[in-house]
Amino acid sequence: MSISDEISARLTPYIGDFNAKIWVKAVARRELGLTPDALTAAHVEKMLDGLRPSLSTFMGRGAAEDLLLQIGREVR
Amino acid sequence: MRFRWLAIFPLVYVALFILIAWQLGGAQNLATFVIGQRIFVRLLAVVGCFMAVSVFERGDHLRNAWLWLGGGAILILILDVLRQLPGFTDNPSLAAKMTLSGVGVLSNLALLAGIWTLSRSWKLAAIELPGGRGAIVTISTITILLALAVTGPDAYAAVNQLLGGDVSAVLKLVSAVVDVITLCLITPLLLIAVSLRGGSFVWPWGLLTASQVCWLLYDGADGLTRLFSLGGFPIAETFRGLAETLLFCAGVAQYLVIRQVRRGVLAVA
Numbered sequence: 001m002s003i004s005d006e007i008s009a010r011l012t013p014y015i016g017d018f019n020a021k022i023w024v025k026a027v028a029r030r031e032l033g034l035t036p037d038a039l040t041a042a043h044v045e046k047m048l049d050g051l052r053p054s055l056s057t058f059m060g061r062g063a064a065e066d067l068l069l070q071i072g073r074e075v076r
Numbered sequence: 077m078r079f080r081w082l083a084i085f086p087l088v089y090v091a092l093f094i095l096i097a098w099q100l101g102g103a104q105n106l107a108t109f110v111i112g113q114r115i116f117v118r119l120l121a122v123v124g125c126f127m128a129v130s131v132f133e134r135g136d137h138l139r140n141a142w143l144w145l146g147g148g149a150i151l152i153l154i155l156d157v158l159r160q161l162p163g164f165t166d167n168p169s170l171a172a173k174m175t176l177s178g179v180g181v182l183s184n185l186a187l188l189a190g191i192w193t194l195s196r197s198w199k200l201a202a203i204e205l206p207g208g209r210g211a212i213v214t215i216s217t218i219t220i221l222l223a224l225a226v227t228g229p230d231a232y233a234a235v236n237q238l239l240g241g242d243v244s245a246v247l248k249l250v251s252a253v254v255d256v257i258t259l260c261l262i263t264p265l266l267l268i269a270v271s272l273r274g275g276s277f278v279w280p281w282g283l284l285t286a287s288q289v290c291w292l293l294y295d296g297a298d299g300l301t302r303l304f305s306l307g308g309f310p311i312a313e314t315f316r317g318l319a320e321t322l323l324f325c326a327g328v329a330q331y332l333v334i335r336q337v338r339r340g341v342l343a344v345a
Contacts, residue, residue, distance in 0.1 A: 014337060016275035022204050054201035058277060060136040063337040070340050 004028065004036030006075045007047060014067070015058065027051055041076050048072055079279040082329050086286075086321035089117075093317050097310055110313050111160065117320035118153040124327025125149050128280070131334040137200060141193035142327065148186030149323070155179045173244045180247040184254040192257075194284065195264040198271075205267040216263045223259035226295040227252045255295055262288045276333045283326035290319035 001009070004024050011020035021036075027050035028034045032043055039047065048068045055064035093113060100106040125146030132139030155176065158164050164172045198205055205212060231252035237245035265288060269281035297312035 012275060014275045014277055014333070016272045016278060018206060018273065019203060019271050019275070022271075026202070026204070054203060057137050057197050057201040059334055059337055060132040060138060062133050062136075063131075063334050066338050066340065 002037060003039040003041060003044060003047075003075065007039075007044070007051075007071060010067075010071045010074065011051075015055075023051060023054055027054075044072065044075050079276065079329055079332065082279060082283060082325040083286075085325055086318050089321045090314055090318045093314060097313075106310070110310050111156075113317060114313065115153065115156055117317050117324075118149060118156055120324035121149040121320045121327075122146060122153060124324035126327070128327040128330035131331050137193070137197065138330070141190050141197075142330065144186050144190030144193060145323070145327075146190075148183045148188075148190060151179055151183030151186060155183060170243065177244055177247040181250045184247075184251050188254045188258055191261050191265070191288070195261040195268075198264060198268050203271065205264070206271045207267070212263065212267065215266065216260070219263050220260050222292060223256045226292060227255040227259070230295070231256070255291070258288065259292050259295070262292070276336055279329035280326045280333060283322050283329055287319045287322035287326060290315050290322060294319060 008017075008020040008024050011023065015023070024047070025036050027047055028036050028039055028043075031046050031050035032039070034043070048071060052064060052068060055067060058064075059067070096109060097106060100109055125142050128142040129139055129146055132142070158176060158179065163169070164176060168176070207215075231249060234245045234248035234252055238249060262285060265281065265285040269278055269285045272278040272281055294312055294315035297315055
């Protein structure tokens with residue numbers, strides 16, 4: 001499983017498959033100038049930082065932080 | 077965690093309402109029952125909104141949205157209670173009319189602020205809505221036309237009443253204008269809900285959207301009554317009950333999904 005798929009898979013149970021893929025794709029492009037396929041473990045932290053604003057809007061800062069911490073622990 | 081019961085509860089509630097209302101017929105008992113259940117569903121809506129507020133932190137975008145909705149729900153509950161008090165029912169004084177209009181206008185504005193804040197979430201989150209520009213334009217056009225068809229006549233009548241010197245028409249006019257704007261905001265709510273399909277967050281957004289659709293039906297209930305002979309059956313109250321119980325369930329769903337995230341209970345597919 002690629003890094004982008006790993007991150008998407010952890011977002012999907014909450015925000016659905018459509019948003020998970022779109023958000024990961026948008027953040028990879030905006031924050032790193034990369035396609036999702038080009039992401040490596042070294043990009044995970046930057047990806048999580050990029051996902052923070054959108055997740056905070058939809059689930060509040062506390063829940064977003066918890067989820068990002070969980071993803072950061074599990075995706076390496 | 078299963079959320080289906082949150083979608084089933086409003087349907088069970090409304091089925092019970094219809095059953096009891098049908099049994100009571102056109103009697104005085106029906107009016108008492110309708111008022112009682114109206115206050116009950118308002119209370120449920122308040123509880124749901126503040127359950128949602130309780131899971132967010134101060135300054136969170138959705139906390140503000142639910143606070144507005146909760147504030148509006150409290151004000152509209154106060155309005156319904158005031159309407160039952162002596163001095164506000166038969167031949168109310170100008171002061172009583174102004175009080176009712178003031179509370180009514182504030183409640184409408186608070187509810188609008190809540191829906192407006194929710195509908196802006198996709199912009200703040202910088203996400204794409206499903207279907208692209210075509211879907212947004214199509215659904216928006218349909219919603220705007222429906223909203224105008226349903227609430228336009230009320231707005232026109234309220235303007236005429238106001239011009240005729242009836243102060244209480246201020247509430248009707250503000251309600252009609254707020255209804256048009258709120259109903260137009262169904263589009264972003266619906267598209268956000270669609271974009272969340274497959275995820276647990278679809279539940280609060282889907283139930284909120286359904287609640288707004290029921291308000292559209294509530295506004296159109298007069299037309300339905302004219303079209304079909306319903307024998308004095310309180311069809312508008314049915315949709316009101318459905319809208320408020322759906323708002324309650326949306327608040328509960330919001331509370332549950334946030335707790336779910338914080339506990340990290342959902343497994344990766």
